[in-house]
Amino acid sequence: MASSDHHGSIEGDDRTALIVGSGCTGLALAQGLKKAGIKCIVFEKQPSHSPARARDWNMGLHWGAPILQSLVPPSLWSRLDSATVDPHVPTAEANTLHFLNGATGEAMASIPTGKFYRLRRSKLRALLADGLDIRYGHRLADLAYDPDGNTVVAKFDNASPVRGRIVVGADGARSTVRRLLLGDDAAAASSRLPYAATFVHARYPRETALRIRAHHELYIASAHPGNKFAFLGMQDAALPSSPESWTFFGYVSYPLSLAEQDATAHLTNAQHLAHLRRLAADFADPFGTAFAALPADSPVWRVPMTSWDPGAAGHEWDSRGGRATLAGDAAHAMTYQRGQGLNHSLTDAGELCRAIRTFVAASADVEGASAPSSFFSLACPASSSSSSSPSSSSSSPSSAASAPSALASLIAPSPARQPLRSPQRDAIAAYEAEMVARGGEEVRLSITNTTMLHDWAKVMASPVMTKGMRTSTSPATTADEYAEGAAEADGEARRGGSARRDVT
Numbered sequence: 001m002a003s004s005d006h007h008g009s010i011e012g013d014d015r016t017a018l019i020v021g022s023g024c025t026g027l028a029l030a031q032g033l034k035k036a037g038i039k040c041i042v043f044e045k046q047p048s049h050s051p052a053r054a055r056d057w058n059m060g061l062h063w064g065a066p067i068l069q070s071l072v073p074p075s076l077w078s079r080l081d082s083a084t085v086d087p088h089v090p091t092a093e094a095n096t097l098h099f100l101n102g103a104t105g106e107a108m109a110s111i112p113t114g115k116f117y118r119l120r121r122s123k124l125r126a127l128l129a130d131g132l133d134i135r136y137g138h139r140l141a142d143l144a145y146d147p148d149g150n151t152v153v154a155k156f157d158n159a160s161p162v163r164g165r166i167v168v169g170a171d172g173a174r175s176t177v178r179r180l181l182l183g184d185d186a187a188a189a190s191s192r193l194p195y196a197a198t199f200v201h202a203r204y205p206r207e208t209a210l211r212i213r214a215h216h217e218l219y220i221a222s223a224h225p226g227n228k229f230a231f232l233g234m235q236d237a238a239l240p241s242s243p244e245s246w247t248f249f250g251y252v253s254y255p256l257s258l259a260e261q262d263a264t265a266h267l268t269n270a271q272h273l274a275h276l277r278r279l280a281a282d283f284a285d286p287f288g289t290a291f292a293a294l295p296a297d298s299p300v301w302r303v304p305m306t307s308w309d310p311g312a313a314g315h316e317w318d319s320r321g322g323r324a325t326l327a328g329d330a331a332h333a334m335t336y337q338r339g340q341g342l343n344h345s346l347t348d349a350g351e352l353c354r355a356i357r358t359f360v361a362a363s364a365d366v367e368g369a370s371a372p373s374s375f376f377s378l379a380c381p382a383s384s385s386s387s388s389s390p391s392s393s394s395s396s397p398s399s400a401a402s403a404p405s406a407l408a409s410l411i412a413p414s415p416a417r418q419p420l421r422s423p424q425r426d427a428i429a430a431y432e433a434e435m436v437a438r439g440g441e442e443v444r445l446s447i448t449n450t451t452m453l454h455d456w457a458k459v460m461a462s463p464v465m466t467k468g469m470r471t472s473t474s475p476a477t478t479a480d481e482y483a484e485g486a487a488e489a490d491g492e493a494r495r496g497g498s499a500r501r502d503v504t
């Protein structure tokens with residue numbers, strides 16, 4: 001699909017959305033755009049979705065589930081349980097996250113979580129990649145904005161550039177797109193926090209595996225009076241009758257000053273393992289047993305905690321008329337002990353998908369034509385009877401005839417064409433306003449939560465204990481409810497308003 005317009009002969013055009021990053025955010029957005037008939041390409045710097053020695057973890061999907069469901073085809077949604085840590089344990093309609101006192105093993109709190117899909121990141125990504133145009137081995141290096149105001153060109157370290165109508169930075173907590181947008185390494189860099197977590201994957205002999213899992217089928221958490229926090233759960237239980245084949249995932253998190261982080265940045269696997277055993281030595285079961293019995297070859301890694309608050313002073317970016325924006329961890333990197341990052345990331349995907357559909361439809365209206373391209377003709381299934389559909393085009397030939405130049409310019413933009421991108425600018429601005437308020441609030445709450453969970457005197461007052469997994473927004477409870485809200489907002493936006501879900 002090389003274009004040979006005035007921009008030169010490079011792949012892409014002003015009907016393509018470019019998504020940088022094939023994490024869950026980028027893939028969910030791509031699924032939503034594909035479902036809406038909007039052409040998009042995902043670029044991923046890794047050579048595949050599961051490169052050798054890639055770190056993997058699992059995540060709780062709860063209030064964001066209806067949004068994901070609204071983005072993907074039913075055939076994909078019906079396979080979601082296959083991406084859970086144990087596909088043999090169907091996701092219950094309601095669940096509870098149990099917190100133990102790490103020192104005594106006594107129950108501290110039981111937090112209702114509603115329906116709670118415990119998903120392996122690698123498996124979820126593999127599922128969400130289904131049917132998408134993903135270019136692996138594409139590391140974004142730079143962005144260039146065409147002077148006509150209509151398109152953006154993504155440049156890669158090791159591949160040819162590609163042009164699109166919008167570029168979305170879904171490239172994670174250390175986002176390159178964020179750095180390019182803010183133009184200032186200091187503002188774009190994540191804030192370092194004085195906490196770290198040491199993670200491990202482990203398999204155990206049959207009896208040990210059964211003893212650990214007897215505490216909870218899927219996951220369990222613990223706060224320790226020594227200002228530490230631990231999480232333990234299944235990572236992969238593909239063979240129910242073979243406990244020695246199960247992989248467990250666990251971590252202990254703890255305060256660690258930035259100076260200590262720097263001084264110990266290059267520890268070996270064996271040193272991290274020894275440190276983890278020491279950290280966990282005074283934990284009661286199941287944590288005590290699980291960490292003491294770690295096999296010597298267990299993969300261990302430490303990640304200092306960071307965050308990036310899109311609402312902080314100096315963090316505003318210029319979307320270049322709606323041609324570039326951020327989503328997911330790239331937009332709001334947060335600590336994970338309240339289990340919100342994925343849920344917000346998928347919300348971004350849902351809201352951004354809606355914003356793109358809105359400006360695509362509005363652009364078609366503004367231009368007064370029904371473009372025959374897949375971008376415009378399929379962009380808004382919810383409004384397929386509108387003037388943007390091919391059928392309405394054929395039924396009202398005069399409207400197409402009355403705007404031949406606009407139609408032609410959509411297909412082959414000319415240098416003389418004035419940007420008609422205010423619907424795009426406005427839709428992306430509305431998306432960013434909601435996302436920054438919602439995501440920024442959660443970034444700050446997550447820092448508070450992490451701080452309190454590592455301060456025994458404050459653990460019971462921490463947000464995860466008092467608010468559980470709930471968000472401050474009013475999330476939709478079903479995919480239909482979410483889609484209806486989106487359709488209402490689409491209509492409002494097309495009438496010039498700015499309907500949006502409230503952040504309370």
Ligand SMILES: Cc1cc2nc3c(=O)[nH]c(=O)nc-3n(C[C@H](O)[C@H](O)[C@H](O)COP(=O)(O)OP(=O)(O)OC[C@H]3O[C@@H](n4cnc5c(N)ncnc54)[C@H](O)[C@@H]3O)c2cc1C
Nearest residue numbers: 021023024025045060140171172328329339340341342343
């Ligand atoms: C231990 C742990 C537990 C968690 N638990 C939960 C939970 O229970 N509930 C919850 O909601 N959230 C949880 N989270 C948070 C959740 O994992 C993240 O919020 C979510 O995965 C973010 O996805 P993303 O797609 O935005 O970013 P990522 O998954 O980081 O994906 C970014 C992608 O962009 C690619 N990329 C980066 N730079 C470039 C470039 N220059 N060019 C091309 N590609 C690039 C990367 O290779 C990567 O594939 C947890 C996180 C951790 C670490």
